[in-house]
Amino acid sequence: MTGLIQRYEALVASGELRPDAEQAAAAERLANLQRELESTAAPRGMLGKLFTRKPPAPKGIYLWGGVGRGKSMLMDLFHENLNIRRKRRVHFHAFMMEVHALLREERKKEAGDPIPPVAKALGQHIRCLAFDEMVVNNSADAMIMSRLFTALIRDEGVTVVTTSNRAPSQLYKDGLNREHFLPFISLIERELDVLALNGPVDYRLERLGGMPTWHVPLGEAATAQVREAFFRLTDYSPEDYLHVPSEELDVGGGRKLTVPKTLKGVAVFSFKKLCAEARGAPDYLAIAQKFHTVILVGIPKMGPENRNEAARFVTLIDALYEHKVKLLATAAADPEDLYEAGDGRFEFDRTISRLMEMQSAEYLALGHGED
Numbered sequence: 001m002t003g004l005i006q007r008y009e010a011l012v013a014s015g016e017l018r019p020d021a022e023q024a025a026a027a028e029r030l031a032n033l034q035r036e037l038e039s040t041a042a043p044r045g046m047l048g049k050l051f052t053r054k055p056p057a058p059k060g061i062y063l064w065g066g067v068g069r070g071k072s073m074l075m076d077l078f079h080e081n082l083n084i085r086r087k088r089r090v091h092f093h094a095f096m097m098e099v100h101a102l103l104r105e106e107r108k109k110e111a112g113d114p115i116p117p118v119a120k121a122l123g124q125h126i127r128c129l130a131f132d133e134m135v136v137n138n139s140a141d142a143m144i145m146s147r148l149f150t151a152l153i154r155d156e157g158v159t160v161v162t163t164s165n166r167a168p169s170q171l172y173k174d175g176l177n178r179e180h181f182l183p184f185i186s187l188i189e190r191e192l193d194v195l196a197l198n199g200p201v202d203y204r205l206e207r208l209g210g211m212p213t214w215h216v217p218l219g220e221a222a223t224a225q226v227r228e229a230f231f232r233l234t235d236y237s238p239e240d241y242l243h244v245p246s247e248e249l250d251v252g253g254g255r256k257l258t259v260p261k262t263l264k265g266v267a268v269f270s271f272k273k274l275c276a277e278a279r280g281a282p283d284y285l286a287i288a289q290k291f292h293t294v295i296l297v298g299i300p301k302m303g304p305e306n307r308n309e310a311a312r313f314v315t316l317i318d319a320l321y322e323h324k325v326k327l328l329a330t331a332a333a334d335p336e337d338l339y340e341a342g343d344g345r346f347e348f349d350r351t352i353s354r355l356m357e358m359q360s361a362e363y364l365a366l367g368h369g370e371d
Helices: 003-013 021-039 045-049 071-081 092-108 115-123 139-155 182-191 203-208 220-234 238-243 271-276 281-290 304-322 345-357
Strands: 060-064 087-091 128-132 159-164 192-196 247-252 255-259 261-263 266-270 293-299 326-331
Touching: 003 021, 003 071, 021 060, 021 071, 021 159, 021 192, 060 071, 071 087, 071 128, 071 159, 087 092, 092 115, 092 128, 092 139, 092 247, 092 281, 115 139, 139 159, 139 182, 182 192, 203 220, 220 261, 220 266, 220 293, 220 326, 247 281, 255 266, 255 281, 266 271, 266 281, 271 281, 271 293, 271 304, 281 304, 304 345
Parallel strands: 060 159, 060 192, 087 128, 128 159, 266 293, 293 326
Antiparallel strands: 247 255, 261 266
């Protein structure tokens, strides 16, 4: 019995997870893939250098289902237990930003098609590429994905394992020039085992236990509530909160945004950091694409003197709403009382409506990035 299965069954036995046939089948398939990858690992040392031809990649896995069904938990177990050197786990959006940067560098060389050398460069360091939350929402990604992943899987011997909230056929649905993306869907269905994970338990919502998501007024009680929500969503112990890691998020144009605390797709920001500083739509889009849940603390009441902060807040909420990001907040007032007068008050009415909807059970049950 593998470590992955042992750990999964221990979670069920402890009551942390409930018996779920689809989840158990996915765990078994991931355990089998772990064995395949470990048994075909290239020899080390001088002998390994004799084996210059890459072996065929073991068939990967596309694990999809609704929010909170345990996809990331299973990916955690798989990646942590996989005993090979060349493995990588990365958020899909971050990976594609890296790919576009590599493609730009290749194009500067004017040496022809940039995709094969980029795939080769990536394949030199990766045998198993694990993604969280594959979602395609721009034509730049859609145009290159079929050729890029064909090269990674077939030519470079990379095994791809990914989670997604969408079935393959629903990726980039209604997107611009989607016909160029359809070969990628065919590639997934041909080269990866597609497994649905849509069991009856939404663990993310269940862990919140009906907690409200908007906390007023500002103060210790509100802070304690969102901190508790962070613990429930990430399985992180309260006494270790000060050690939650930060992250540098690439927001495009060579700029970085510091995420003060982030774990398992949950990010914590202050209102001051996101709305009082000079931020714009690209920053908020990067956040919305990367994180399924944002905890925003310290939202003040705003007036005419805060017109810039209010405008940025409107843009931030638009980005989070459009990507169905869960928002937990501490604020000085309820949404309808945040911005009572000033330039942009009319536009703020839409933000109020969205903030109210984002607290609803229907919104919270949507998957990250769903329409």
